[in-house]
Amino acid sequence: MKFDQLFQNQLDQLKEEGNYRIFAELQRKCGAFPKVVNHHEDGTRDVTVWCSNDYLGMGQHPKVVNTMVEAVQSCGTGAGGTRNISGNAYHHKRLEAELADLHQKEDALLFTSGYVSNWAALSTLGSRLPNAVILSDELNHASMIEGIRHARCQKAIWTHNDPEDLDRKLAALPANATKIVAFESVYSMDGDIAPIKEILDVCDKHGAMSYIDEVHAVGMYGPRGGGVAEREGLMDRITLIEGTLGKAFGVVGGYITGSHALCDFIRSFASGFIFTTALPPACAAAATASIRHLKESSIERDMQKRQVKRLRQRLDAEGIPHVDNPSHIIPVMVKDPVKCRMLSDILMDQFGIYVQPINYPTVPKGTERLRFTPGPLHTDADIDYLVEALKTLWKQCAIAHAVA
Numbered sequence: 001m002k003f004d005q006l007f008q009n010q011l012d013q014l015k016e017e018g019n020y021r022i023f024a025e026l027q028r029k030c031g032a033f034p035k036v037v038n039h040h041e042d043g044t045r046d047v048t049v050w051c052s053n054d055y056l057g058m059g060q061h062p063k064v065v066n067t068m069v070e071a072v073q074s075c076g077t078g079a080g081g082t083r084n085i086s087g088n089a090y091h092h093k094r095l096e097a098e099l100a101d102l103h104q105k106e107d108a109l110l111f112t113s114g115y116v117s118n119w120a121a122l123s124t125l126g127s128r129l130p131n132a133v134i135l136s137d138e139l140n141h142a143s144m145i146e147g148i149r150h151a152r153c154q155k156a157i158w159t160h161n162d163p164e165d166l167d168r169k170l171a172a173l174p175a176n177a178t179k180i181v182a183f184e185s186v187y188s189m190d191g192d193i194a195p196i197k198e199i200l201d202v203c204d205k206h207g208a209m210s211y212i213d214e215v216h217a218v219g220m221y222g223p224r225g226g227g228v229a230e231r232e233g234l235m236d237r238i239t240l241i242e243g244t245l246g247k248a249f250g251v252v253g254g255y256i257t258g259s260h261a262l263c264d265f266i267r268s269f270a271s272g273f274i275f276t277t278a279l280p281p282a283c284a285a286a287a288t289a290s291i292r293h294l295k296e297s298s299i300e301r302d303m304q305k306r307q308v309k310r311l312r313q314r315l316d317a318e319g320i321p322h323v324d325n326p327s328h329i330i331p332v333m334v335k336d337p338v339k340c341r342m343l344s345d346i347l348m349d350q351f352g353i354y355v356q357p358i359n360y361p362t363v364p365k366g367t368e369r370l371r372f373t374p375g376p377l378h379t380d381a382d383i384d385y386l387v388e389a390l391k392t393l394w395k396q397c398a399i400a401h402a403v404a
Contacts, residue, residue, distance in 0.1 A: 018337030019359045024348065033377055038354070045169045047348060048382055050355040050372050055328060056300040057377040058250030058290045066285035069253075079278035091284035098288050099255050102218075103241045107263040110255050110284065112276055114215045114244030116255030118143035119150065120272025121242060122182060122211070126151020129178040135169055135208070137161070137183040137194070144182055144213060148322040163198040173337050179208035185228040186216040189363050189371070191329030196229055201239045209239040219248025220301060220328060225294040249294070251287040253279045275385055297358055302336075303376035307383065311374045314387040315353065320394060321331060323369075330372040331358070332390070339397055340368040351389040 008279060013019040027037040027050070034049045034057070058064055071091060076092040080086040085210045092110055105274040111117035122144060132153040139160045148155050154177075161167040168181055181203050183194055196212070203210045214227035222230030227243065231233045240262060245253035256266060267273055292337035294300065308328050315322050315332070334340040340357040359368045374383065 017360075018341050019361075026354070028060070029209045030065060033057045034375060034382070035302075036354070037118070037249070038057055038348070047352045047354045048378075048385060048386075050353060050374075050378075051370075052375070053216075053247040053359055054250050055248045055375055056184070056293070056294070056304060057246065057371055057375055058219070058300070061250065061293065062288065062294050064250060064290045067289035068282045071285035073281035075281040078280050082275060083278045084218065084274055084379060085249060086278065088276065089281040090282065090283040091369045092278060095288045095291075096167050096255070097283040098291050099243070100255055101292055102224065103230070103243075103257040103259040104226075104235050105241065106260045107165045108255050108257040109267055110253060110279055111273060112253060112279060113181060114145040114213075114242070114246060114254035115146075116272050116276065117242055117256055118213060119147040119242075119280040120270040121240065121256050121266050122147030123150035123272070123321060124266055124270040125209075125211075126153035128154075128265075129153075129180070131174070131176050132178045132180060133173055134180045134182055134216070134236055137168060138260075139187055139189075140182060140184060140370040141188070141213060141215075144184075144248070144353075148182070159194065161194050163195060163202045165402050166199060167202045170202065179203075179206055180211055181208045182213070184213040186214075186327050186329070188216045188329060189331065189358065190323055191309060191325035191327040191331060191370075193228055196234050200234060210237070211239050211240045211242070211256060215241050215242070215244040215247060215254075216329070218243040219290075219294050223298070224296075225301070228294075245283075245287040245290075247397065249287055251290060252283050253287060262267065268376060304374065307374040307378050308378065310380065311372065311383050311387070315390075318391045318394075320387070320390050328373060330371060330374065331369040333367070333369050334365055337365070337367055337368045341372065341395065343370060343393055347389060351385075352390055353386055358362065 025039040028034060035046055036049055038045050038047045050054060078090060096108040111120060126134050126270055134148050134151060134153060135158055136148055137160055138157050158169050158171045173179060186193055200210055204343045217227035219225040221228045229238055238257055240258045242256045245251045281334040311330060322334045337359045340359055344355060348354060355372060357369045358371050
């Protein structure tokens with residue numbers, strides 16, 4: 001059998017549908033973010049990144065960079081293996097204590113990524129707890145879906161951000177079910193925010209465990225960057241808070257926080273923790289520095305909010321359609337996969353603007369978009385230049401404008 005031909009047939013179909021992903025080769029320049037160097041077939045060029053999840057530019061903050069360098073020089077590079085084999089590095093334990101404090105929980109547990117922390121925690125909870133039923137918001141991230149699938153327990157899908165539907169689904173479960181409600185705070189594709197209090201009220205009514213993914217919110221919301229739940233004074237009501245170190249904190253890794261018993265339970269039974277090489281100590285040290293800085297500094301968050309507001313106002317002024325939401329994520333709607341890919345390519349090639357097209361299966365067909373994440377290091381001139389480029393392309397490509 002010609003396996004390569006089987007592979008190529010499906011790749012060709014992806015290309016015909018406009019959903020084939022092409023990765024730009026980008027080289028970040030320390031101290032220059034959001035400017036990066038794009039390596040391409042004709043050489044190199046400087047471009048401005050508009051879709052990074054390094055939302056606050058902390059990946060190049062001097063405190064974070066210097067801490068990582070010092071830790072590498074002190075500890076070396078890798079962790080040497082799993083924590084079961086190589087032990088708990090000092091920097092791992094210090095970071096977990098910092099995360100527990102951030103979310104006002106008893107304990108925290110580190111993972112190699114936010115994807116792994118969701119997959120490992122949900123699969124372990126669902127597979128180990130008696131008569132477990134996981135109730136998942138219908139727009140939960142792929143990592144949560146994967147964790148639920150591997151849990152091999154009963155599941156129920158509830159309508160996105162709809163506490164009333166969640167209430168109905170919970171009420172229909174048998175009395176002996178261990179109920180786990182999994183949802184996100186900020187949903188990364190539409191940028192909407194969950195009604196956390198109302199969801200927790202329903203969880204309390206039915207004695208359900210609450211599991212919230214705050215990966216797009218930690219560092220960004222709340223007086224110390226603890227996320228939307230901190231901003232709304234709800235952290236103490238949530239059983240498990242999951243987050244990432246690879247977005248607003250600018251490093252790499254994922255984590256969960258909760259009670260001592262909960263974190264020890266996941267530590268003891270989650271294969272995604274037990275059998276995975278631990279984060280390099282230098283990464284843990286850098287993440288600790290980033291979290292500590294954002295606990296005390298609101299400058300980055302305040303400037304980021306200003307630039308989000310400015311970009312929205314400029315898009316509105318030009319009639320460029322974008323999803324109106326209360327978060328920092330600005331999806332500009334194209335609603336055509338081929339045009340979405342084409343716009344992305346032209347923005348890069350002709351304007352030096354890098355933004356990835358978001359096509360199916362990440363979003364439903366017919367909702368293709370460009371997803372912009374303005375940060376505190378984008379200047380007013382960057383925003384004006386971006387909007388002028390979009391204005392030009394909207395006319396050239398005959399894309400519908402927003403209705404005033």
